[in-house]
Amino acid sequence: MMEEIFIHRILALFPNAVARKFLLTLMFILVFWVIYFSSKDLEKFLVSLRNPITLNHWNTFRKSFYPEVPPDPEFSPTETELRIKGVMEKLDQLSSTTSTTHSKATLLSPQDTYCRGDQLDVLLEVRDHLGRRKEYGGDSLRARMSSPALKAGASGKVTDFNNGTYLVSFTLFWEGRVSLSLQLILPREGVSALWRARKQGYDRVIFTGQFARGTSRVLSKCGLTLHSSAELCEYLHYCDQEAFYCVKPAHVPCEALTHVTTRNASISYLREKEWILCRRSNMGLEIMKDFTSIEVLPCNKSINIETKCQLGRKTPFPSGYTVKRRWIAAFCKQIELNETKNINDCLKRKLIYLMGDSTLRQWIHYLQKVVKTLKCFDHHGAAIFKTHVLLDAERHILIQWKKHGHPFITKNLFSVKDENYIPREIDQVAGDNDTAIVITLGQHFRPFPIKIFIRRAIYVQKDIECLFLRSPETKVILKTENTRGVSQNAEMFSDFHGYIQNLTMRDIFVDLNVDIIDAWDMTIAYNTDNAHPPDYVIGNQINMFLNYIC
Known part of the structure; x- marks a missing residue:
């Protein structure tokens, strides 16, 4: 009763209707303020205002990508809503994949x-x-x-x-x-x-050069490109404009570069949602x-292929299959060359040059284990990436592996004293009916803009054309990249990059009389998911090669 008399007296002081509405609004705000600050658990009250209303469908989806983070009471509701909006935008983009x-x-x-x-x-x-x-x-x-x-x-x-x-x-x-x-x-x-990230730059890999200074060593930053105001050493191959750079160490000539090593940089051009x-x-x-x-039945159907495997035949996809770990070509008739005598007869008087990465170095190690008459010739040099040579003097067999030029990615120190790019190596091959060259490019190019790979492939193609002009009977085989499975660092080494390079290589060499050992197809069939597959895969790659040249 007293409260009603008090309110009527207050309203009597404001005969104007507008003024009365304004007064009532002020009184409502005052009452809310008193209740608000008399709350026994202020923090809980604040947090409760910020709890978003979510649908179970979205909650489940969010948990798979974003761990639940407790609301921060120091954030205002507006800031919280902005955070929620940002998360929802990411989910909208991801949900469309x-x-x-x-x-x-x-x-x-x-x-x-x-x-x-x-x-x-x-x-x-x-x-x-x-x-x-x-x-x-x-x-x-x-x-x-x-x-x-x-x-x-x-x-x-x-x-x-x-x-x-x-x-x-x-x-x-x-x-x-x-x-x-x-x-x-x-x-x-x-x-x-x-694809977008790959085109961004060259700095995902850090190259470190080692220079000789008397009996000591000096380290310096190197790379395919360098953005530095310091004096640079340029190692340029004028014929094809392939270049490598190092920051010139003080009081050390550029010619003193002896070794290089690499490591991955902590750089990414992918966005968070990517x-x-x-x-x-x-x-x-x-x-x-x-x-x-x-269930597949024989149905009295036989698949007989009479055409021998030989150079010049286009390779279909799939190019074959594996049964009991033996590779069987789908387009030509193979001869099994898996014994020392058979391989020796095939290789007699052959000069074989393997040019590329460590997936081809596996070939020379495999042959050394299987063909006991092939002896390793010490080509000097250090570490595993030196030039490897196998010889059989009695049968006049030479097999050589040499790594390709920059970029070459490894934590191991490798020598650049006799560094050469594959086009220059091809120039030094005389070539004849008993000479074979196997080339592979790709794995070490994946972290760099693809134009580096395209330029190298084009110059290799041009030099093979020149080789065929002077020695058309020389046999040239391209080995495609091995798959390496799902990579921990997809941005740098994903098989997507290898697939694009595979298509690019085939397109560049389409008009040349070269053959292809489809290691991409073979490693998918074997399901190895390793850039360096086991010996039984290597043995079947080599068997295809021997079928081409013998």
């Missing part, structure tokens, strides 16, 4: 019975994490069929229709129980991120995990 769970793979023309030699086709429709159909292609996919009990495997062929659908084709090379696999290596958005796509746990995910295996 390809989902292996929601994408749909459909077996075309399913049959009760499959015969050896048949082609099996699967139509893939990719969808994003919200189940929406994607209308563009560009995903990095890898198809493989296998029979673990038979130690059998082969690549599948993926055709991108650039509209969110893909045709995946498998040739049923062998009989038995066959499993199919289709992996999403990277979604289109991850591919685009890697790194999420390129995490190892999000790469190489299986799409066809619900597919049951199929």
Whole structure:
């Protein structure tokens, strides 16, 4: 009663209606203020105002990428909302990427019975994490069929229709129980991120040069490009404009550079949300995990290939398959050269030059173990990347491996005293009917802008053309890159980079009479996922090479 009399008296002081409304508003604010600051748990009250209202669907999705962070009471509600908005924007972008769970793979023309030699086709429709159909292609996919009990495997062929659908084709090379696999290596958005990041610069790898100064050593920064105001040493090959630079050490001539080593820099050109796509746990995910295996029967069908493996034949994809770890070419008839006598007969009077990275050095180590008559010739030099030479004086066999020029990435110190690029090495080969050159490029080029790789491949191609003019009977074979599986550092070493380089190399050499050992195809079939596959893979690569030259 007293409260009502008090309120009426207060209102009587303000006969104007507008003034009364203003007064009531002030009184409401005053009451709220008293209640607010009389709260026994102020901090809890503040936090409760900031708790976002979320849907369970989004909460589940957020947890997979972003750990829950307790709200900070020092942030204002506005700042919290901005943080929430930022997270939601990232989720919107990630949710539009390809989902292996929601994408749909459909077996075309399913049959009760499959015969050896048949082609099996699967139509893939990719969808994003919200189940929406994607209308563009560009995903990095890898198809493989296998029979673990038979130690059998082969690549599948993926055709991108650039509209969110893909045709995946498998040739049923062998009989038995066959499993199919289709992996999403990277979604289109991850591919685009890697491609953009690769073009950014040359500084992902740190080169350190070692200069001789009397009996001591001086270290200096080096690289394919250097942005420095200091005096530089330029190591330029004038014919092809391939250059390498070092900061010139004080009182040391540029000619005193003897060794180089490298390490990876802590630099990334990927954005935070792009790194999420390129995490190892999000790469190489299986799409066809619900597919049951199929039974392939002989059906009285035989696959007889009478044409001998020889240079000049175009290599299809897949180029072959493996059964019981033996590689079987799908386009030519092989001879098994796996004994010392057979290999010696093939190699007699041969001069073989292996030019490239350590995946070709594996060849020379394998041959030394298998062919006991080949003896190692000490070419001097230190460490594992020196020039390796095998000789058989009685049969006049020489096999030499020499690493390619910069960039060469390794923590091991390697000599540059006799450093040469592959084009210059080719120039020094006389060539004849008993000379063979095997070239591989790629693994060490992945962390750099692709124009470095393209320039090197073009100059190699030009020098092979010159070699064929003076010695057209010389045999030249390109070995493609081995796959290396899902990398811890996808930005630098992803197989996506190797795949692009593989396509680039084939395009540059398409009009030359060179043959290809498709190590990319072979390592997918063997499922080795290692830049340096085991000996049984190396042995089959070498067997294909010997079939070409013998």
